Amino acid sequence: MQAWYLNENPYPFVPPHVLEAADSVRGSLPNKYCDPKQAADLFEEALDEYLLCDDLGINVVSNEHHAGINCLFGASPLILGVLARQTKKVRVLSLGTLITVRRDPVRVAEEYAMADVMTRGRLEIGFVKSGGSEMASGNANPIGIVDRFWEAIDLILKTLSHREGPFSWEGKYFTHRHVNIWPGPWQQPHPPLWAATGDPTTSAELGRRGIINVMVFRSIEETQRAWGAYRQARAQAGLPPPGPDRFGHTAFVYAGDTDEEGIRVGSKLLWFLNTGLRSAPQYGKFLPGAIKPEAAPGLYRTKPRPGTPAVARPAAALIGLTAEQAIAKGLMFAGNPDTVYRQIKEHQEKVGPYEHLVLASRSGFMTHEEATKGLKLFAKDVLPRLQVL
């Protein structure tokens, strides 16, 4: 198994009374509540953690969100540029530039090709659909997002792999008549591909394309459903069954000296769910295209009716979880190193083997020192045992 470190670099220092009064911590909260000096410290700490991972043999993940306290990394390519130069050994995953929000996939491919060359082939490319407040902050139409996602991927892959001079693309969502990037990527025809989704329809398409399917804070049942769709789609297409290297899981992970410390410090990670996910209804259940219209009765009504069960979007089910609940759902692995190892092993027995574990191991008010300690302990006493799994 390979471990990947993800710090979304949230900004937890907004006064509680401001957060309580705000309808959303994403999309609409004024940036006057973000002190650039504190933000600079957070960037420095996060990048130091990534460099520590380079020494520890933990791969690193750069992601991107916009206009919210949940993530100060507003541009994955910028962080990739730093990591490309400063890390030396580990693989670097972008998970990812928000391709449903960016207007020009060719530019995205160009940035990825540069990062792959600068890392001399250590880049991995992840695709995420994004959604919710990202549509507002990116001025991107939430309708048609899935088709736009796939067309962007097709154009990015053709841009990365095309070697013979300009080609033309006149698609439904993107047109670019003269595509020709310099340099092309180090890895041919392109770096390894990932996508984050728990949606079985999208997972099935990932299966047909052989793209790594990583879950981000998905329950055991959701994971089984998505990976089942992945396997089934491959079987139906007459493709060989996927190996464990096609699957990844993202969880809050914290190893402490004792179970007590692991849970106590690890619980700080749940800030991401309990504070960082809070979003206004216009970015959630009333976002056009967020649900199929047929699900509207269960979602729109405040008082569910018999026969029409209430419908909740996946994120809504995550808010308010305790550490015990998160551990039971496979969303969190926390305790002493033996416990963490056992929890991961048990989780694999339930959802099936997966090669990639993404460690969301710093969030909320967890300090840099706490995160560093947890990472070192994980690398010393958990990772070696996982690598022989």
Place this chain on the structure above:
Amino acid sequence: MGTPELLRLHGLDLELLRRGSGPPLVILHGFAPLDPQAPVLDLLAAHAEVIAPTHPGFGHSPRPDDFDTVYDLVRLYLEVLERLPFEKVTLMGLSFGGWLAAEMAVSCPHRLEKLILVDAVGIKVSDRETPDILDVFNTAPTEVRRRSWHDPGRWAPDYDAMEDDALVGHARNRDALCLYAWDPYLHNPQLKRWLARIAVPTLVLWGASDGIVKPDYGRAYSALIPGARFELIEAAGHHPEIEQSAAFAERVVAFLRH
């Protein structure tokens, strides 16, 4: 009475409400299709033959996958005008439908007898940092509700009271509007310069309490159409045809007879 019929053209089934007799009045709806039970329909149908299509994607009207722009809607309705057995019709557009009606009026003025725009969107009036039209997608639903109606407590939809079918329709309406009008938001930057082509008698009606597009926007819209008359309807928001159906119908009928 009230069951919509289907008009088949160019591979799509367009839902149409037809009611009454008299001079033909084609109504293009706004954020939601006209409710077949809405009092305004009968009030108008006493004086005109009302023909009210449901835009593809809204209500129960199917939408082909590649039918997804205002351009498609405008072409579709120009085709509908060709198919109708009338030399000319009066065209009324409400809100989003007002945008479509204005586009049709500049494209094909010779098919129109008269034009009525009601709390219409479709143009950019103010400077680049002043939105003319409330962003109904990115604004809190409570604020959208407050600004849509003169009396939201009486008229705003109550999701808990609505039947399943109505809620599904409501979600389809919102998705379809978003598809057609997300960007540029509810307007065509090029339309304003062509409004001078509208050479038919035009009435611009506006709810005095409209907080989605304010009356001053309506006045500016009206001023760009040669000879257009601007009238306010008191105690009505963005949907005067619902909140003040009698006063609304009275203004429309007076204009039709004028």
